Amino acid sequence: MRDTVILLFGQTIQMFLVLLIAPGIAGITRRVKARFMRRQGAPIIQPYRDLIKLVRKESVVAQNASWLFRSAPYAILAFTWVAAALVPTFASGLMFNWAADALALVALLGAARALLALAGMDVGTSFGGIGSSREMMIATLAEPAMLLVLLTMALTAGTTRLPEVAEFLISAPITVRVSLALALVALIIVALAENARIPVDNPATHLELTMVHEAMVLEYSGRHLAMIEMAAQLKLVLYISLIVCLFLPFGMAPAAAGPAAWPLGMAVYLVKLVLGAALLGAWEVSIAKMRVFRVGEFLGGAFVFAFLAILLAFVTREVLN
Amino acid sequence: MNHAYDVSHLLAGLMIVASFALLYQDRIFAVLNIFAAQAILLSMAVGWEAWTQQRPHLFITAALALGLKGIIIPVALHKMIVRLGVHRDIDQVVGVGKTLLIGLALTSLSLMLVLKVTATAESFTREGLALALAIILLGFLMMITRRNAITQIVGFMSLENGLILAATGARGMPLVVEVSVAFSVLIALFVFAVFVFRIRERFDSVDIEALEDVRGDTK
Numbered sequence: 001m002r003d004t005v006i007l008l009f010g011q012t013i014q015m016f017l018v019l020l021i022a023p024g025i026a027g028i029t030r031r032v033k034a035r036f037m038r039r040q041g042a043p044i045i046q047p048y049r050d051l052i053k054l055v056r057k058e059s060v061v062a063q064n065a066s067w068l069f070r071s072a073p074y075a076i077l078a079f080t081w082v083a084a085a086l087v088p089t090f091a092s093g094l095m096f097n098w099a100a101d102a103l104a105l106v107a108l109l110g111a112a113r114a115l116l117a118l119a120g121m122d123v124g125t126s127f128g129g130i131g132s133s134r135e136m137m138i139a140t141l142a143e144p145a146m147l148l149v150l151l152t153m154a155l156t157a158g159t160t161r162l163p164e165v166a167e168f169l170i171s172a173p174i175t176v177r178v179s180l181a182l183a184l185v186a187l188i189i190v191a192l193a194e195n196a197r198i199p200v201d202n203p204a205t206h207l208e209l210t211m212v213h214e215a216m217v218l219e220y221s222g223r224h225l226a227m228i229e230m231a232a233q234l235k236l237v238l239y240i241s242l243i244v245c246l247f248l249p250f251g252m253a254p255a256a257a258g259p260a261a262w263p264l265g266m267a268v269y270l271v272k273l274v275l276g277a278a279l280l281g282a283w284e285v286s287i288a289k290m291r292v293f294r295v296g297e298f299l300g301g302a303f304v305f306a307f308l309a310i311l312l313a314f315v316t317r318e319v320l321n
Numbered sequence: 322m323n324h325a326y327d328v329s330h331l332l333a334g335l336m337i338v339a340s341f342a343l344l345y346q347d348r349i350f351a352v353l354n355i356f357a358a359q360a361i362l363l364s365m366a367v368g369w370e371a372w373t374q375q376r377p378h379l380f381i382t383a384a385l386a387l388g389l390k391g392i393i394i395p396v397a398l399h400k401m402i403v404r405l406g407v408h409r410d411i412d413q414v415v416g417v418g419k420t421l422l423i424g425l426a427l428t429s430l431s432l433m434l435v436l437k438v439t440a441t442a443e444s445f446t447r448e449g450l451a452l453a454l455a456i457i458l459l460g461f462l463m464m465i466t467r468r469n470a471i472t473q474i475v476g477f478m479s480l481e482n483g484l485i486l487a488a489t490g491a492r493g494m495p496l497v498v499e500v501s502v503a504f505s506v507l508i509a510l511f512v513f514a515v516f517v518f519r520i521r522e523r524f525d526s527v528d529i530e531a532l533e534d535v536r537g538d539t540k
Contacts, residue, residue, distance in 0.1 A: 175324075175327050176324075176327040176328060176330075176331050177327070178330060178331045178334035178335065179334070182334075182338070296418070297417060297418070300417075300418055300421060301345070304341055304345075304421050304424075304425065305338075307425050308334075308337060308338065308341065308425075308428070311428060311429060311432055312330070312334045312337075314432065315330075315432055315436070315448060315451060315452070316330060318436050318447075319326075319436070319444045319447050319448045320326070320444060
């Protein structure tokens with residue numbers, strides 16, 4: 001009984017931890033970008049202020065907007081939050097470990113994306129439509145690659161449950177695994193595309209011809225926009241956590257260690273997250289955005305890498321057993 | 322885990338990645354650089370095999386791969402391109418996306434086939450043969466999809482990289498054969514060069530599409 005309470009407590013910490021740090025991580029990325037461009041940059045807490053301001057403001061809704069338009073932001077935030085709370089962050093043995101399945105994660109993110117695309121088309125403006133159509137094009141290319149990456153990990157570790165994959169990688173002796181390196185490259189490409197980051201989409205743009213994510217959410221304002229921004233920030237934290245959990249899980253508190261190991265795990269996790277956000281900022285200033293029609297090739301590259309990763313993992317398994 | 326296997330797996334895996342990069346890349350100098358990188362990876366793989374399996378004559382193969390295919394052939398092709406004046410982009414018959422998908426299918430096919438057929442052989446041989454067959458098929462695919470004579474030569478050479486990898490994995494190709502294969506590849510390069518210059522003289526282009534109209538009786 002006591003154990004259950006402790007595990008539930010840990011899970012609750014994780015749920016609110018990801019929610020609390022998400023705007024901060026986005027703030028760090030923006031700040032790093034600004035500094036690299038020799039600008040002062042907004043303070044790291046600026047995204048929190050933006051969110052508070054948006055929540056207080058009146059929400060303007062188009063006259064022909066349906067119930068879907070009004071409810072979608074909350075549902076999108078809920079789906080993304082559940083997904084972000086399931087990815088193991090600072091400890092692997094939490095309450096809802098059994099649910100942290102890689103395929104469930106992809107399904108949750110897919111549901112949120114479908115809702116967002118529907119909401120983008122709901123009011124009937126041309127920008128919303130073009131944004132939705134592009135988002136779906138990107139998603140149809142990114143999702144298979146993502147699934148292949150997760151299956152590569154599953155093939156290596158023997159399970160699709162993320163905490164167990166992380167535990168396996170911590171405990172297994174360090175070896176050179178080319179399939180994992182390829183999977184990492186593929187997952188980074190997918191993460192950039194899914195988070196609307198620079199070679200694929202520009203999170204800071206409002207230029208009509210190039211925007212994807214911003215075009216879909218153009219009609220939103222006030223608290224609805226706050227929910228959508230929050231969901232986007234959570235998604236960024238989710239992807240950084242996923243990369244860290246699958247490829248750099250060292251320092252995560254193992255399930256057997258109990259709550260005493262949590263503070264250390266949390267400190268290591270936060271350091272990794274901040275590093276990830278800073279690297280993202282550095283990456284974004286050093287590369288130009290692609291034309292929308294080249295995105296297919298970019299994400300096709302991710303698919304090829306992920307496919308090769310799974311083939312090589314398969315060869316290793318076949319040959320060594 | 323044994324490091325001997327890990328490193329050879331890493332090098333062979335990177336060779337496959339290089340093969341895919343060759344299929345994907347459409348700038349002619351970049352193709353040459355990737356080809357040189359693949360040859361250097363090959364020589365490292367062969368050298369590693371020689372080191373771990375105590376087969377010193379493989380060092381000669383590694384040195385040949387490095388010297389001939391890592392340095393001499395790319396430099397020669399580079400000079401040829403400059404003299405022909407074809408630094409422009411390469412056009413492909415099939416689109417990049419389709420080519421890569423076919424490449425993935427070929428790779429899967431060769432892995433499935435070799436792993437099934439050689440179920441009783443030892444792990445180094447199976448791994449080497451499976452990946453080598455994939456590289457050979459990808460080389461074929463590159464020769465089929467490219468229209469430019471120079472990149473077809475690169476496809477052929479990359480196919481030959483796969484052959485050497487297979488020969489190293491299979492333990493048993495005599496040194497004499499290896500040396501003669503290496504030199505015949507060099508001779509093939511000269512023959513190709515002569516042909517490319519002849520094609521160019523005749524048609525003012527190294528696009529082999531121009532050859533399709535030739536009936537043999539044009540004077």
